[in-house]
Amino acid sequence: MSLASVILAFGLFAISSPLVRDGMQGEEIEVSRSDVLGYYKGQSVLEHYEEATRRVGAWASEQLVLRQSFPDRQASLLELGCGTGRICLSLWMLGYENLTGTDFAKDMIKRALQAQKERASGVRFAVEDATRLSYSEESFHGVIFGFNGLMQIPGRGNRVRAMSEAFRVLKKGGRFVFTTHDRAFPKWKKFWSVEKKKWRSGQQDKSLIDFGDRFEETPRGKLFIHVPAVTEIREDLKKAGFLVERDLLRSRVAEESELVKKFSDECRFWVARKPLD
Template identity: 30%
Template sequence: MQAKNAFTNQQTVNKYAQSIINVGLWKSEEFLINKYIKKEAQILDLGCGCGRTTFWLYQLGWKNIIGADISKAMIKKANEINQKLKFNLQFLSLDAANLTFKTNTFDFVLFSFNGWTGIPKKEARIKVMQEIYRVLKPGGIFIFCAHERNETQYNLRYKINFAKCQEYNFNEYGDYVFLNEEGIWDYMHLYSLKELKYLINKNTNFQIIEILNRDQNLNEPEEVLNFSDNTTFWVLQKTK
């Protein structure tokens, strides 16, 4: 896979770097990680961007973390921040569909801020989920989030946007393209709960252990609500 243009733009990189301070770790992220992940866990923070979740988890006591992102520009910025803070963190530019880690390496993999659903093409998203399963230890936890599809809004908007967008020319139902704040086309696949459950059960051996709607369960501060629309967290466990 290649990094999307939306995540190589310098404006976007700066926005994600600023989110480390301006947004920080969401209450929902901290709640779920505290619930399932011990402080001594070996953690892979996939799609870490400039390190918003990575740096905050490190400060809160999770010290064994590797941050990884396909965007070299994001990882460069994360490493610059890491050097200034003098944290003992490692940031790597990696393709989530072809991870370089050995099987059964991590206790926990996090793919935050709708990063997994932002991977273009269904086959690639499945491959990434299978790779995450591979690098997790038996009993390991995978947490990611996904916007739920509002059928009425989706059917009104998706065809119009695809007609305008030149970067993404495929069109599977649920695919959604939009102009981000920097005026660059970005992509996300919007799932129904039923569709995503089916995909996980059909293509992986993960067990779904919790599904949590963020805004129905946690009162996030205004900074988080402005940074991201409501989303649903999925907590999966490697069964063998």
């Protein structure tokens, strides 16, 4: 699953406001599409996700949450930000038969198709923009946006647009499952306290849009992600029309292997439902 699915088909994101808020904004700034999507074009990044698909697969916590959320193995499930197929190919191995994996990064989908052939799975893969899905209304019983992919969409309004698209393509009563980081995580409290002061004084990185945005330097390049507050996600889900069923930390769901912990950090699972009426 690549967070890359999320990097929208927009050229530039510009927002102007002198105010500081949750999703706080500074003066007029721009985050270019290439700044975000460029990370996922790197050979080492593609190989990293490909290795995770082959060696890591779905985390123990992902398997538990997804099995509980989608008990019917015949349910039609759409994965956004599938990357090289780590989650949806694992679900196929668990007996789910009606799976569609999508990603905005064409190179990720190419790798996913290769993995599909190796496993002889029936997962359908396609290139899609999470904010402008080509699927008809009420096409799926469930939508998945794993590995914090939703939070790599620059701009809060665009993230809400992706949530709204998930809502639109879900059947009534269908669930939307995704993960995020959380600014309240103890290990990051000091960092965000310092960042908040920077935003209030106008000293933040001007290439960022919202408070909670950050660029992380990794061995494979510069990675963009938005780290939200719990209240922010609840507000945005409500705006998109969802009812929040639950949110829980990965560490509270299952004890992950060292391999999984090496691949990914702590995160928060969200399970939201489209109302029946």
